Amino acid sequence: MSEFTIRTRKFKQNPLLGRKQFVLDIIHPGMANVSKKDLSEKLRSMYKVHDVQCIQLFGFKTAFGGGRSTGFGLIYENLDKMKKFEPKYRLKR
Structure with a gap:
């Protein structure tokens, strides 16, 4: 596996x-x-998050030619807030 930079x-x-x-x-x-x-x-x-489930990543697009992607990320304080505010379809994923 190659390395990647964020x-x-x-x-x-x-x-x-x-x-x-x-x-x-x-x-x-x-x-x-x-x-x-x-x-x-x-x-x-990087952000010292206690639970990986509190991180939501979505909307990734790979640039033409590859090697570079962009997307959105959300880090919630706890699972309760994530379940309250995240759309249901994203929680299922």
């Missing part, structure tokens, strides 16, 4: 919904794409 843009604290929200830029040369499981593990270590 950069966060437009990082915003949202205390009303109990989450951090941001845009992810992933650089993954030599790979077609990066799995959400690998991304959430790396985000867990």
Whole structure:
């Protein structure tokens, strides 16, 4: 497995919904794409999240030619807030 780099843009604290929200830029040369499981593990270590289930990743688009992707990420404070505010279809995924 090749290495990949994560950069966060437009990082915003949202205390009303109990989450951090941001845009992810992933650089993954030599790979077609990066799995959400690998991304959430790396985000867990970056932001010191206690539970991987509190991280929601969605909306990823791979740039033409590969090697670079962008998407959205949400890190909730706890599972209760995530279940309260996340859409049901995203919770099923």
